[in-house]
Amino acid sequence: MSSTTTNTATYKFNHTMFRIKDPKVSLPFYENVLGMEMFKESPGGDFTNYFLAFPAGFEDKANASKEEKAKMQLNREGVLELCHNWGTESDASFKGYASGNDEPGRGFxxxxxxxxxxxxxxxxxxxxxxxxxxxxxxxxxxxxxxxxxxxxxxxxxxxxxxx
Missing domain, CATH: 3.10.180.10 (2,3-Dihydroxybiphenyl 1,2-Dioxygenase, domain 1)
Structure with a gap:
């Protein structure tokens, strides 16, 4: 164990990540149906992560740019990360991800x-x-x-x- 101390009172529950099949379907659901705002898009080598949150969580920074909001990501709570693994949206044999509510994979x-x-x-x-x-x-x-x-x-x- 390290001798470094940390204050758990400063910890925050930052985000939850879902894998998604198609961002052209999932992003409009979270933005237009639930009212979240996508404030950061982060492409990787063969995937893209999209970070969404309710605008109210940005408090006095509501008029901030996407870039400014992206910098605030780790200092707020209630973020949803959607991870799109490229190609799933056009793969006819892709059966989707386990939601966690059905067998096998019950948990989440x-x-x-x-x-x-x-x-x-x-x-x-x-x-x-x-x-x-x-x-x-x-x-x-x-x-x-x-x-x-x-x-x-x-x-x-x-x-x-x-x-």
């Missing part, structure tokens, strides 16, 4: 976002043709919905409660 469950009005958000998702896993009126958890992203990952939708 979902990400969650809060919305101002659950009923209105669900209506908007219906209007946009988003596929639901669970609607608020179904099952025991009446305060949540689950939708699918283009790759079959679950996104939990939770209505904000008024205090």
């Amino acid at each position: 469950g979902h990400i969650a976002i809060t919305v101002d009005d659950l009923e209105a958000a669900c209506k908007r998702f219906d209007d946009l043709g988003v596929k639901f896993k669970k609607r608020p009126e179904e099952g025991k958890m009446r305060h949540t919905a689950f939708i699918y992203d283009p790759d079959g990952y679950w996104v939990e939708i939770i209505g904000q409660t008024k205090l």
Whole structure:
């Protein structure tokens, strides 16, 4: 063990990464359906990573350029990284990635976002043709919905409660 000390009170949960089949499908879902902003694109040798977050998380830097926001990435929370391995979008034999909710590979469950009005958000998702896993009126958890992203990952939708 190193003798260097670190303060865990300064740690932040920065991001989660999903592998995606086609950025031309996934990016519009996260940007136009969920309202996230892609603030950084990082190509590698045979893949591209896209970093998205809700604009509100940039706080007083809302008018910053993409480059300025990219520099802020490691100092904020709630970032979603989408990793596109080149060629999957045109490979007819590609069966997609495991979402973590089915066998084999059960483990990862979902990400969650809060919305101002659950009923209105669900209506908007219906209007946009988003596929639901669970609607608020179904099952025991009446305060949540689950939708699918283009790759079959679950996104939990939770209505904000008024205090």
